[in-house]
Structures are given as C-alpha cells and as structure tokens.
Amino acid sequence: MSDAGEQGMGVVVSSSHTVSAAPSSSGEDSSHSSPAPAWGPSHQSFMNFSHAEYEEVHAAYVEEKAQLSLLTEKHAVLLQEYSQIEEERRVRQEKEEQALKELNTMTLAATRIQAFWRGYLVRSLFKSKRKKKKGKGKGKKAKK
Template sequence: NRNEEPEPKLTEISMDLKTHLHNLTKFSESQIQRTKQEAEKQQKGELRASQAKCTKTQQDIHQLRAQLNALVTEHREAELTLRKKKYKVEMEIENWIQKYDVDMGEKQTEYEEVDEVYTEEKAQLAELKEKYAMLEQEYSQVKEERRLRQEQKEKDERELAIMVRAATQIQALWKGYLVRSLLRFKKKKKGKKGKK
C-alpha cells in the first residue's frame, strides 16, 4: 500500500509541472512573439531611418562630388599656372646656377692669375728688400766713410790752416830777423867807415 500511495502525488506533480510548463511555453511564445514584433517594428523603424540616412548621405556624396569636380576644374587651371611658374622659376634657377658656375670659373681663373702675379711680385719684393738691405748697409758704410773722410778733411784743413798761420808767422819772424840782421850789419859797416 505504501508503494501505491506516492503515485497519485507524482501524477499530480507531473500534471502541475506539465500545466506549468504549458503555461510557461505559452507565455514564452507570447513573449517571444511580442519581442519579435517589437524587434521587427524597431528594425523597420531603424531600416527607414537608415534608408533616410543613406538617401541623405547619397545626396551629400553627390553634392560633395559635384563640389569636388567644380574645385578640381577650378584648381586645375591654377595648378597649370603654378606648374608653368614653377618650370619658369626652375629654368631661371638653372640659368643662374650656370651663370654662377661660369662667373666663378672666370673669377677662379682671374684669382689664379692674380695669385700668380702676386706670388711673383712677392718674390720680387723679397729680392728687392734683400737688395735694399744690402744697399742700405753699403750706403751706411759709404756714409760712414764719407763722414770719416769729411772729418779727416776738416782736420787736415784745420792742421793746414794752423801750419799756414805758423809758416806765415815763421816767415814774418824770419823776415823781421833778416831785416834786423841787415840793419845791424849796415850799422857796423857805417861805424867802421867813420873810425877811419
């Protein structure tokens, strides 16, 4: 009997569970259906919004593409002008570089010629300086010799003048002596004549 008692309870529980499961299934299906409908509704709304955005974006793209084409056309001429200017400037720069190279080549040649002349003149100047130093030394010697000769000449002239003065004085004294001697001699002779 004990083994038979639990069966009706199990059946009851099983029935309850089945009912509950059936209700849960119905509720779930209803919930899923509602969720699905809401999702579809939301999806449709989003799709409409997305399509509107796509349409707007397409319009923006067309508009921007038209603006871009207009700008490209507008700026193509400006670019062409700038390219021409760039080419012209590049050619001018190239010409200036060539002119600079030619000028620098000429200047280099001129510098080398001037440097050669300068080196030669420097060597000549050094040689002239050496000659000048020798000549200056010789001139100093000649000057010194002249000075010494002049001093000697002046000394000789002084000595000669002294000797001439001395000779003149000696001659004057000698003449005076001779005159006095002659006068004495004459007096003696006169004296002798008078005595006779």
C-alpha cells in the same frame, strides 16, 4: 660678362684681372637678408670662370709677393752699403778738412817764423851800420 648682370649682380673686372661682384643698378642691396635667387646654369659657368681667374690672379700675386720680398732684401743690403759709403765719405772729408786746417796753421807759422827771421836780420844789419857810423862820427868830431 654682360649676361651676369641679368641675375642682379654686376661684375667689375679691372686691368689687374681681379673679379669682384658689385650690386647692380637695379637697387638691390646685398646687406639685407633676402632669399637667395635661384641660380641657373649661367651662374655656374660664371663661377667656374671667376674661380679660374682667381687662381690665375692668386698665382700672380704669390709670384709678385716673392719677388717683392727678394727686392726688399736686396734694397736693405743696398741701403746698408750706401750708408757705409756715406760714412766713409764723411770720414774722408773730415780728414781732408783737418789736413787742410793743419796745412793752413803750418803755413801761417812758417810765415811768422820767416817774418821774424827777416826782421832779425834787418835789425842786426842796422845795428852793425849804426856802430860803424857812431865810431866814425866821434873821430871826426874829435879832430875839430
């Protein structure tokens, strides 16, 4: 690859096997319309090499793109399932909260009913004791 720089073009190869031609440090600018240099046999071997590498990279790209589309479809399905699970959890939690609220309401109602009943029993016991005391008390006063 070092002999490719002799023609005024540097080759940049990254870790993903992509090949790109970059201007060399000699200051040549490919944007200007200058006559094309005469390419020799070394350029032809370079072009064959880069075309073979391009085919390899392109094949890897197509394979990875197919894998990406499969993964994207699987992700969409999983995302939908996850949303459904979250919705089911939310509904179940709301039902549990509603059941707890109803239980608290019923407990409070039962406590009030019991308190009312106990109060009624106590008051009725006191009424019967008062009547008995009043009857006995009048009889004693009358004897005097």
